[in-house]
Amino acid sequence: MRSERYIPYLLVLPSVIFLLFLFAWPLVEALLLSIRGSEGWTLEHFQRMAADLYFKDALKYTVLLAVVVVPLQVILALCMAMLLGGISRGRDLFLYVWTIPLGISDLAAGIAWLAIFTERGYLNSFLQALGLIHEPRLWLSYETPAMLFLAVVAAEVWRATAIVFVILVAGLQLIPKEYSEAAEVFGATPWRRFWRVTLPLLMPSLQVALILRTILALEVFAVVVALGGRNLPVLAGEAYFWYNAYQNPGVAAAYSVLILGISVLATLLYLRLMRPRQEVVA
Amino acid sequence: MKKQWIGFSLIGAALVALAAVFAQQQSVLFVSTQFTPIEEAQRMRQVILKDFSGRVEFIPEDNAPFTSRILSEAKAGKVNVSLVGGLHGDFPPLIAAGAMDSVDDVMAQLKDRRFSPTFVSLGKMGTGSQYYIPWMQATYIMVANKQALQYLPTGANLNTLTYSQLKEWGANIQRATGKRLLGFPAGPRGLMHRFTQGYLYPSYTKSAVSKFRSDEAQRMWSEFKGLWQFVNPQSTTYDFMQEPLLSGEVWVAWDHIARLRDGLNQKPNDFVAFPAPIGPYGRGFMPVLAGLGIPKNAPNRDGAVALIEYLTRPEVQITTLVENGFFPVIQAKLPDNLPQGTRMAADAIARQAQSNVALPSLLPVGLGARGGEYNKVFQDTFARIVLRGEDIRRVLDSEAINLRRVMNDAKAPCWSPDPVSEGPCPVN
Numbered sequence: 001m002r003s004e005r006y007i008p009y010l011l012v013l014p015s016v017i018f019l020l021f022l023f024a025w026p027l028v029e030a031l032l033l034s035i036r037g038s039e040g041w042t043l044e045h046f047q048r049m050a051a052d053l054y055f056k057d058a059l060k061y062t063v064l065l066a067v068v069v070v071p072l073q074v075i076l077a078l079c080m081a082m083l084l085g086g087i088s089r090g091r092d093l094f095l096y097v098w099t100i101p102l103g104i105s106d107l108a109a110g111i112a113w114l115a116i117f118t119e120r121g122y123l124n125s126f127l128q129a130l131g132l133i134h135e136p137r138l139w140l141s142y143e144t145p146a147m148l149f150l151a152v153v154a155a156e157v158w159r160a161t162a163i164v165f166v167i168l169v170a171g172l173q174l175i176p177k178e179y180s181e182a183a184e185v186f187g188a189t190p191w192r193r194f195w196r197v198t199l200p201l202l203m204p205s206l207q208v209a210l211i212l213r214t215i216l217a218l219e220v221f222a223v224v225v226a227l228g229g230r231n232l233p234v235l236a237g238e239a240y241f242w243y244n245a246y247q248n249p250g251v252a253a254a255y256s257v258l259i260l261g262i263s264v265l266a267t268l269l270y271l272r273l274m275r276p277r278q279e280v281v282a
Numbered sequence: 283m284k285k286q287w288i289g290f291s292l293i294g295a296a297l298v299a300l301a302a303v304f305a306q307q308q309s310v311l312f313v314s315t316q317f318t319p320i321e322e323a324q325r326m327r328q329v330i331l332k333d334f335s336g337r338v339e340f341i342p343e344d345n346a347p348f349t350s351r352i353l354s355e356a357k358a359g360k361v362n363v364s365l366v367g368g369l370h371g372d373f374p375p376l377i378a379a380g381a382m383d384s385v386d387d388v389m390a391q392l393k394d395r396r397f398s399p400t401f402v403s404l405g406k407m408g409t410g411s412q413y414y415i416p417w418m419q420a421t422y423i424m425v426a427n428k429q430a431l432q433y434l435p436t437g438a439n440l441n442t443l444t445y446s447q448l449k450e451w452g453a454n455i456q457r458a459t460g461k462r463l464l465g466f467p468a469g470p471r472g473l474m475h476r477f478t479q480g481y482l483y484p485s486y487t488k489s490a491v492s493k494f495r496s497d498e499a500q501r502m503w504s505e506f507k508g509l510w511q512f513v514n515p516q517s518t519t520y521d522f523m524q525e526p527l528l529s530g531e532v533w534v535a536w537d538h539i540a541r542l543r544d545g546l547n548q549k550p551n552d553f554v555a556f557p558a559p560i561g562p563y564g565r566g567f568m569p570v571l572a573g574l575g576i577p578k579n580a581p582n583r584d585g586a587v588a589l590i591e592y593l594t595r596p597e598v599q600i601t602t603l604v605e606n607g608f609f610p611v612i613q614a615k616l617p618d619n620l621p622q623g624t625r626m627a628a629d630a631i632a633r634q635a636q637s638n639v640a641l642p643s644l645l646p647v648g649l650g651a652r653g654g655e656y657n658k659v660f661q662d663t664f665a666r667i668v669l670r671g672e673d674i675r676r677v678l679d680s681e682a683i684n685l686r687r688v689m690n691d692a693k694a695p696c697w698s699p700d701p702v703s704e705g706p707c708p709v710n
Contacts, residue, residue, distance in 0.1 A: 053662045119516055120529045135460070141515035142669055229469045229519040230665070241470070246654035 027260070033253035045250035049238075049258070052251075058233040061149070061224075063262075065234065066217035069156045073213060074206070076157065077164035081172055082194070095169070102162040110226025113155040114140075117227065142231040152232060155223045160216065164209045171205025172198070207274045214270070215263045235259050309337035310585035313351065314367035316418075316572055317606060318342040325605040334592045336585050349375055352577060356381035361579045365586040367417060370404060370571045371647040371697075377413055383578045384411040388587050395594050396613040398635045400642050405573050408702055414573030415590050418599070418608035421569050422476060422538045423630045425523070425546065425555050430533040433458055440556040441633055445485065445505065448534075448559045452512030455533060464513045465532030468664070471521040473538055475660040476645075480568025481536070482506060484643040485561025489700045491707045494685055495678040502561075503667050503674045510668050518669065527553065539627050540607065546623030555626040557634035564641035566699070567634050571644075572608065603628065647697040652688050659685045682709050 034045050049055055084094055101109065116122045117139045124136040139147050175198065183193045221236040230237075235255055243252035317326045323342045331338050343351065348368065355361045356379060366376070376382050389402070389412045401416035426440075433454035434440070438447040452464040468474040479490050486502035487493040514532050523537035524545035535542070536558065546553055558567050574593065576586045592598060599610035600617060603624065609631050616625050634640070649656050663681045666672045689706045696707035 053665065119514075119531045138514075138516060140519060142518050143515045225470055227519075231518050244654075245470075246658050247651045248655060 030253045030256050030260075033249055034257045037250065045254040048251050049242075049254040052238070054230070054233040054238055058235050058238045059258075061232055062218060062220070062235045062259075064149070065152065065156065065220055065224075066214055066266075068153055069160075069217050069220075070210065070213050072153070072157055073161045073164050074210060076161050077168050077209070080161075080165050081168040082198075084169060085172055098165060099162045101159050102166070104159065105222070106159060106220075107222040107226060109155055109159040110223035113151065113158075113223070114226050117151050140227055140231075145231065148228045148232050151227050152220075152224050155227060156217070156220065159223065160213065163216075164213055167205055167209040167212070168202065171202050174205075175201045203274060207270055210274070211267050211270050214266045218259055218263050218266070235262075308582050308585065309339050310364045310582050310589050311362055312338050312340045312365040312367065312586075312589065313348060313363045314340070314342050315345050315348050315369060315372050316342065316367055316608075318344060322606050329605050330593075330598065330601050333598075334589060336588055338589060345372060348372065352376050352381055353379055356578065359579075361577050361581060363577055364580040364582040365589055366414075366575045366577060367572060368414075368575075370414075370573065370644055373407060373414055373573065373575060374647055376575070376577075377407055377409075381577055382413055383576045383580065383583075384413065385415055385576055385590075386412050388412075388415060388576075388590055391587070392591065392594060397594075398611055398613075398632075400635055400640050401569070401571055401611050404569075404571060404642065404644070404698065408698075414575040415594065416611035417572045417574045417593060418602055419569050419571050419611050419631070419635070420539055420608055421567060421631055421634065422473070422480070422536060422558070423542070423555055423627065423634060424534065424536050424558055425527060425542050425553050426535075427463075427527065427530070427533040428552055428554060430455055430463065431554070440554065441637075442639075443556070443559045445482075445509065445559045445561050449505070449509040449512065451534065452509065456512050462512050462514045463531075463533035464509070465520060465523055465526055465535040466513060466517045467520045467523050467535075467537050467541065468517045469519045469521040473541070474664060475657040476538070476568055477536060478660045478664055479646070479657075480643045481558050481566045482561070484566025484641050484699050485559070485563055486566075488563040488641065490643060491685065491689065491696060492700045492703075492710050494709050495682040496710065498562075499678060500674050503663075503678070507668050507671075507674075539609070539631065543607070543623060543627065546626055547621050548623070550622035550626060553623075553626070555630035557630055557637070560639055564639040565634065565637065566641045566643055568645065569635060569642050571611070571642075641699060643699045644697050646694075648694040649688070649692045652692040652694075656685070656688045656692075659688065685709050 035041055035043065037044050080098060084091060084098075087094060104112075114121070118124075119136045119138055121139075123139065124133070127133045128136070138144060140151060141148070179197050179201065180193050183197050188196065219236045220234055221240065224232050224234050225237055225240075235258060239252045239255035239259070242248050242255060317323050317340075323340065326342075327338075327340050331340060349372065352363060352366060353376065355363060366382070373382070392415065397416050401419070402412070405412050405414045405416055407413045424443075430451070431440075433451060435447050435450040435454065438444075438451070443451075448464070452462070455461070455463050466472070466474055466477060482502060483490040483494075483499065486505075487496055487498040489496075493499055514526070516526070516531065520526055520532075522541040523532065523535040524542050526532040527535055527542070527545045528548060542555070546555060558565060574590050576583060576590075580586055593602075594612060596610070596612060596614040599612060599614050600620075602608055603610060604620065609628050613632065613636070616628055620628075635642070646653055646656055659681050662684075663677055666677045666681075667674050686709045689709065693706050695705065696703040700707055
């Protein structure tokens, strides 16, 4: 009997070791890298990061992207998941088509969207064919930051809504049909049923989706670099440039620590704001 | 039993004799930082070196192991390498450690080769004697769509274009077409910083580091900012210029030859290749020059000399171009069956290096891991002045502090075209 008490721990052990090796260790290394200089402990890397030409823009655009993209994706995914619930025939087909972007790497997605928005791209050809413009317009230059931002939002929404969608579909399937039926018996309208029954019960899935997507949005990189180069700097991109192009791992680590900090903060915020209400738990 | 013994001794004697023959025909150990990709190394061994009369063992190595190998062999007093091939910047640490032999005698034997004089003097490394023989080169040049030629300013010649004529050209094109069709590779992986380091700065200041914040540099930036108004603003997303040239987004562009070659080879009839523009001090340009040197106490110096003679023959220089994409360092007649694009590029490169206004400036030397931050100074200066419109004087003063830190951290002395310095190259 006694030995059985240890079985769960034994079963968790491999994943704990895995996490320690592949997440905790690099994390500690990155932390150390960011605060260690050639002569002992230092805040120099953080100071250089903060003084860098692209720092303010990178911070601004990263947060702005997360704030714009994540809610859009959640609303879209929620609509798609609810629609899917109403379909009886061909449901699987929709499910598969909608999740195709999941299988595409973010760099490939960025390049695909670049082919749409570039000067000789599909968008300009399309608009020209319709007679709406006479010659190609520039969408992705440093002179059109708003358009550049919108292009990145479009690409990100297209690319990463599917992951939210999958989580929400799974969440919806976990909700027993009886609740909705009971509400229907008492005369609740579909809208009221969604608002009062489905949504509260979906809260745990929403929470997971939000946390996951926000963290990923803070790490956005390849799509932005493919579409905008340095015109739309983001934090992860700056970390990459400092590590790779400028060969300064210290400042790169400072950037990654900053991303980590913001991610942790966002996660704590979600956990606090989206605590399941007591009656739902009961 | 006896017969067997005789047999064994005979075989033994034969083996000793064979070994003696091989020892006489000793091979040349040729170590190089170039052609490290396996296909290039194979083409070097199987095609380029095929007709060499002696035996060569060609070993490509990355920069760091290459340097430490030569240095440690010299230190240990047991030298195995007979010939060294590397970029200009690979040589300074070897020469500083006294590991390289002078090759003045080899140069004297190669009088008929017609080397570019610029390259020969670079091979002296600022000393009185020759330390490497020019081997092959790559560089950055300009390419234009033929449609753009009709808008060249009156009196302008592609081969002697000045920076103000380039600006005028861009302006003419925009006036005629309504589009900004000059282009630069200013994307995240583009080589725009090489343009500022090796073309703009030397042309206007005959320096890249020491006169970084000079009044001449200030004038240069203000003129370049004027030119930039005719540059396609999508330039900040271009990494390679061959794609925008091929698609027609850009008509006139500057880039590394390797990043233009596909465009030239795909549509040779649509494009012309020509040297970089000329500024007040001449035509600043950045040759990526590789040279051949002989270590001190090389075990097979004669073999190495013969190999240098072989590799600088016109026909072998052309084989090197065809096989591995590096251009000749001598005036060589190109064969007719060369791809037309490659031939155009070779002509432009030769005109750029051979002209009397040539002002070669080297890839940074001796910066080591600081090379990235050195580039960043130039990238940021460009972004702040040209793209963000900040005050030029203020930007130059503040970026000079960053440049000074890089030079002091790396303790790198000046390299051409900056004048020789004692200690780290100063940012005046």
